[in-house]
Amino acid sequence: MPEKVLMKGNEAIAEAAILAGCRHYFGYPITPQTEVAAYMSKRMPKIGGTFLQAESEIAAINMVYGVASTGKRAMTSSSSPGIALKCEGISYLAGADLPALIVNVQRGGPGLGGIQPSQSDYFLATRGPGHGDFHVLVLAPASVQEMADLTFKAFELADKYRMPAMLLADGTMGQMMEPVVLPAPAEHFIEKPWAVTGTECKRPHNIANSLFLLPEVLERMNFERFERYARVEEEEPMWESFLMEDAEICLVSFGITARVSRNAIVQARKEGLKAGMIRPKTLWPFPKKPLLEAAGKVKSFISVELSMGQMREDVELAVRCQKPVYLCNRTGGMIPTPEEVLQSIRKANEEGG
Amino acid sequence: MVVFEKPKSLTDIPMHYCPGCTHGIIHRLVAEAIDTLGIEGKTIGIAPVGCSVMAYDYFACDMIEAAHGRAPAIATGVKRSLPENIVFTYQGDGDLASIGLCETVSTAARGENITIIFVNNAIYGMTGGQMAPTSLIGQVTQTSPYGRDPKTAGYPIQICELLATLEAPAYLERVTVNNVKNIRNAKKAIEKAFRYQLEGKGFSLIEVLSSCPTNWGMTPQKALEWIDEKMIPQYPLGVFRDKEA
Incomplete structure (x- = not known):
């Protein structure tokens, strides 16, 4: 071991x-x-x-x-x-x-x-x-x-x-x-x-230029x-799917916010809300394929991130705006609580897609 | 019998320098030093941004093209990676004494075992003749059309004197190439700088006062005289540090 x-x-x-x-x-x-x-x-x-x-x-x-x-x-x-x-x-x-x-x-x-x-x-x-x-x-x-x-x-x-x-x-x-x-x-x-x-003196000179x-x-x-x-x-795109088999709301998140989102999804499931997550492990290349595939199945996406929605643009592009992409974000050094993310899942569920 | 030939360490690519520019002479002196010491196969040169930006095509050894002013930092990386190789940078006054001044001073302060060939012609040549950190007081350039005024543009930076305040440098000398005698001295200094590096003595910088007839607006001959009349009084020739002397 x-x-x-x-x-x-x-x-x-x-x-x-x-x-x-x-x-x-x-x-x-x-x-x-x-x-x-x-x-x-x-x-x-x-x-x-x-x-x-x-x-x-x-x-x-x-x-x-x-x-x-x-x-x-x-x-x-x-x-x-x-x-x-x-x-x-x-x-x-x-x-x-x-x-x-x-x-x-x-x-x-x-x-x-x-x-x-x-x-x-x-x-x-x-x-x-x-x-x-x-x-x-x-x-x-x-x-x-x-x-x-x-x-x-x-x-x-x-x-x-x-x-x-x-x-x-x-x-x-x-x-x-x-x-x-x-x-x-x-x-x-x-x-x-x-x-x-x-x-x-064995080969022509190499130039880094x-x-x-x-x-x-x-x-x-x-x-x-x-x-x-x-x-x-x-x-080379890398990602991890979490509870996406039957998901109706797909969270997209990376880094620390993906961990918060995971907790929120577990809570949401207890409330009967079918949330899942696609977590990009590479941001470039962005995992466009699994997101586009998900767009055919889910009602909406939520981009959960610590910025003013920078990744949301890539999610919208990846799903070709077929479904709404909501934003759940904090910035300036603040991190959302699982409850805040859960709220955004509830809201997305109400608004549908 | 061949009595005179091109150094092995120069390629056959025609140089792009203006008529009367002394870069060609300085390239040749560097190549001769590399040939004399038999280090062509293990030398790595770093070209700057400025008139000598394409030096990577002219030197036959392995070469790297740097971002403006960053050659000493790149040289540091190369030397730390390949300590047995010989590493030199070839930089002009805008590159070394303005945008890259931080890298220059810090590399000298660390005493990196590299050699810098610093070509000082008191002007930005490649971009068409703007004021340099080494432009003389009163010197007319495209961006000092009324002459360099110390009240607004400060005073020329004397690199050898500046670096001589540091503990680490092994060898600092200012030379010029405006006549045969001075070219011979410059050749000796450049060769010595490379030899010091081979011997592991540490940081060396050779400042070469160079002419720019095109942007100075002079004939090549007059430009060489201007070095004697105007530049040397501001930038006296000589050895500023020699840890072996």
Whole structure:
């Protein structure tokens, strides 16, 4: 039996990254994710890895860019205002087709906002965090176990598709403790013949680059990249269905609000309300297929989230507005109680669809 | 018998630099240093944003193109990943001394074992001649049409002097390439900087005063004279740190 250990969410991210073969971490202190950096600063020197507290978020993501160029697994972590600063570097990673992991333990915004949990970087993460046409993989853990599992998975997907991945957690996920079974250390890594490692005078020089001055060439690069994204959208959406077999009201929620929703659904069932949930584990690619299928069966959807309805737009698009999509939300660091979510289920039941 | 040839560390791609620009000379000096030390196969260069943005096509070693000003942070990542390789950045004054000043100072303060070639021509060339952090007092540019006025635009940043206040850097020298004697000195300095990195001595930066006839509005010859007359008084040549000396 694999051993269970009690860990904080942020520490689970750090240890899972190390098990995934990441030996280079660059960060900058910001609440509520500083435990990732603290953990890395203890562990990395003992395993021959790099922990470097960068001068800025911008420097940290560019250090990641440097390591990623050499073909090795690298990561940075931050929280919302810091992620905004990293967007320049994330765009360059995407433009140079470099894999890397960016962890965003979200807090409330805009501006300096607050330090309590939030999901209001949904647009920033899922629409391509930076300038230009691109996407990053966005994975959304809803338990400390998934903090570990999806960190590990993010590195694999990033390498497979040569693109950056973002673990989109929130302050609650980062701070809470749960038992975790850690993944086995990664053993197989994809070959990276494109890596910048020195030619050893044996091959033409490799260049990690996102500059293509000829518009025909840049357009072709973008088209090709989006063909790859289409494969990701086809093959990689992840989600969990909960009591959807006979559901009439489908909640859609990720991260901490999915856990609150689960409790609310159990209560609703006791009242005879047939509620269920589709919980996206990837936000990009968004699990459009199960949502569209559900649209043929349920009366309505409720998007339960810690933002002003950012994910609701994706739910409406996924179900092609066939059924109403209600919003149950809190923001600014507030989290809905199961009772609040239950109220929204009752209301959706009354209004029908 | 061949008495003069192109360095192995330069590719055959024609350079895009303006007539009279000294980037070509500086590229050559960097390539010669790499050849002399026999490190082409393990050198990784990082190109900036600015006139030398396409340096990644000109150097035959593995190359990375950086975001504006971020080359020292990328170099840090590369060196931490591949400590046995030789890592250099090639940056202009806008890139290094303005938008990337934080990365420059922090990388120097950490004493990263990398080499920076800093090309200072006191102007933004690629974008058509705007005021740089290193533009001289009174210098007319597209964005200082009445001359750089210290009351509103401050004073030129002297990078070697600034970095010499830090403990970590191993080697800081300012050179220029406006005549044969100065080119020979520049060659020595660049080679020494790479050698120091090979020997693990730590951070080195060579500031090269360079000309921009196009945006200075001068003939190439006059531009080389302007370096002597105007730039060197503001940016004196010499060694600002040498941990072996």
